[in-house]
Amino acid sequence: MTQHGQLASSHPISSIDPFSPEFLADPYPFHHELREAGAVVWLERYSTWTVARYDDVHRTLNDWQTFCSNRGVGMSDFAKEKPWRPPSLVLEKDPPDHDRTRSVLNKVLSPAVMKTLRERFARAAEAKADELIEIGEFDAIVELAQGFPLSVFPDAVGMRKDGREHLLPYAGAVFNAFGPDNDLRRNAIERAAPHISWIAEQCQRQNLALDGLGAKIFAAADAGEIAMEEAPVLVRSLLSAGLDTTVNGFGAAIFCLGRFPDQWAKLHANPSLARAAFEEGIRFESPVQTFFRTTTKPVSLGGVQMDEGSKVLMLLASANRDPRKWENPDSYDIERRTSGHVGFGSGIHMCVGQLLARLEGEVMLSALASKVRSIEITGEPKRAFNNTLRGLESLPVAIKAK
Amino acid sequence: MPNITFLNPDGSRQTFDIAEGVSVMQGAVANGVGGIVGECGGNAMCATCHVYVDGSQVASFPPMSANEDALLDGTANDRKPNSRLSCQILVTEAVGGLVVELPERQI
Numbered sequence A: 001m002t003q004h005g006q007l008a009s010s011h012p013i014s015s016i017d018p019f020s021p022e023f024l025a026d027p028y029p030f031h032h033e034l035r036e037a038g039a040v041v042w043l044e045r046y047s048t049w050t051v052a053r054y055d056d057v058h059r060t061l062n063d064w065q066t067f068c069s070n071r072g073v074g075m076s077d078f079a080k081e082k083p084w085r086p087p088s089l090v091l092e093k094d095p096p097d098h099d100r101t102r103s104v105l106n107k108v109l110s111p112a113v114m115k116t117l118r119e120r121f122a123r124a125a126e127a128k129a130d131e132l133i134e135i136g137e138f139d140a141i142v143e144l145a146q147g148f149p150l151s152v153f154p155d156a157v158g159m160r161k162d163g164r165e166h167l168l169p170y171a172g173a174v175f176n177a178f179g180p181d182n183d184l185r186r187n188a189i190e191r192a193a194p195h196i197s198w199i200a201e202q203c204q205r206q207n208l209a210l211d212g213l214g215a216k217i218f219a220a221a222d223a224g225e226i227a228m229e230e231a232p233v234l235v236r237s238l239l240s241a242g243l244d245t246t247v248n249g250f251g252a253a254i255f256c257l258g259r260f261p262d263q264w265a266k267l268h269a270n271p272s273l274a275r276a277a278f279e280e281g282i283r284f285e286s287p288v289q290t291f292f293r294t295t296t297k298p299v300s301l302g303g304v305q306m307d308e309g310s311k312v313l314m315l316l317a318s319a320n321r322d323p324r325k326w327e328n329p330d331s332y333d334i335e336r337r338t339s340g341h342v343g344f345g346s347g348i349h350m351c352v353g354q355l356l357a358r359l360e361g362e363v364m365l366s367a368l369a370s371k372v373r374s375i376e377i378t379g380e381p382k383r384a385f386n387n388t389l390r391g392l393e394s395l396p397v398a399i400k401a402k
Numbered sequence B: 001m002p003n004i005t006f007l008n009p010d011g012s013r014q015t016f017d018i019a020e021g022v023s024v025m026q027g028a029v030a031n032g033v034g035g036i037v038g039e040c041g042g043n044a045m046c047a048t049c050h051v052y053v054d055g056s057q058v059a060s061f062p063p064m065s066a067n068e069d070a071l072l073d074g075t076a077n078d079r080k081p082n083s084r085l086s087c088q089i090l091v092t093e094a095v096g097g098l099v100v101e102l103p104e105r106q107i
Helices: A003-008 A021-025 A028-035 A052-059 A097-108 A113-137 A140-157 A164-176 A182-188 A193-202 A213-222 A226-242 A246-257 A261-269 A271-284 A354-373 B026-029 B066-070
Strands: A041-043 A048-051 A137-139 A290-295 A299-301 A304-306 A309-315 A372-377 A383-385 A390-392 A396-401 B003-007 B013-017 B050-054 B083-085 B098-100
Touching: A041 A304, A052 A299, A052 A309, A052 B003, A097 A213, A097 B066, A113 A137, A113 A140, A113 A354, A113 A372, A113 A396, A137 A140, A137 B098, A140 A164, A140 A213, A140 A226, A140 A354, A140 A390, A164 A193, A164 A246, A182 A290, A193 A226, A213 A226, A226 A246, A246 A261, A246 A271, A246 A354, A246 A372, A246 A390, A261 A271, A261 A372, A271 A354, A354 A372, A354 B003, B003 B026, B066 B083
Parallel strands: A048 A309, B003 B098
Antiparallel strands: A041 A048, A137 A396, A290 A309, A299 A304, A372 A396, A383 A390, B003 B013, B050 B083, B050 B098
């Protein structure tokens, strides 16, 4: 700290804690303050750097040689602390190791594979929409945001029917663990043991259906593209990153469409905007708010010199609402050109399941759009608190059929 | 600035001057070309910026990566020998005058 104290005049310093309950409840005024403070800001609370503007976040995401992932993409530096779980073979690796495992997941989740899932997912979405119309009033988080992905994703992976209730708490722990050593992280890790052991079991070959996405990862091991012992760890990536994220993506879209009735009207009139409505929800709410990188060498960004081994917090959600990049960033506009938003990240670590998320989003919103005339928020939304994920715990809504 | 022409499925054409150094996809999105989506923002991960490149020009391009090749197998409209992802075509003086045909669908 002394060293940085001496350099105080050369870079902005902030006392903001991006993992405090106040920040997590309403990050936007803090994002604004950090974007205005400078390209790179020193967070004295954690002795770490942060980038909040679109260009700097995008540049950091796209320069893995300087901003690496293999020292962890959370606050904990794997070079100094033992990781709380064996590191991911994609998220927490850099090339060349990363590319070998990533290319397997690219194939498992490719546009060609999505074509084979589309019809099944669309049928499930129609059924879910009919079911929700029948109920009329419900909690959109439980019934829709969780209900729909849970009805298609575990089956697509080829998971066992029993124990699926471990999926969301496990993912919640993974995303809390990227944060600092606060109550959220400690509580999540303390309670994670049963979820970890169930996940470990589910990642084994004998517990995966022969025709699912999980089995395709093992087939890549059979083909020699990855080692057999790497296959379960890659399956783990599907389980930890494939569900909670889409749950919060749906939560975001429905919360947006409920708050912006003119956008629902637009979607109702033209259901082919469903995919764009989902995508804009990702930009607007950024279900994954943050990730860290670690500098591999001394680097200068925005005129600020960072030492080798510095942690850099990327505020993805802030980048997605940076007025330097987006026109009217705080309005949810389903006709916006969202290309370039960083809600799924960018660069070599960009979300490998983005096509699956979009497919789920498109078919579900499209089914609702054509059948539902209006969607109304009928009670106080309740926020879910997580160090990395932004979303709701409950969102009471009422929908009216066409 | 090099100019790039986009041929829409309805037969209309749009020509734009696009700055060197950005991709054809980025140039299209910035100019509001509706037939290019670019969901992944240019990371070669989504195959929604698919174009058919004028046959006489495609041969002079640098070869595509294995990743682009695999993505083109999943495009919404059929892949043809002159299919490319426009996020992987960098705008330079050399591609000035390029004509790309847009598929009917990207999703």
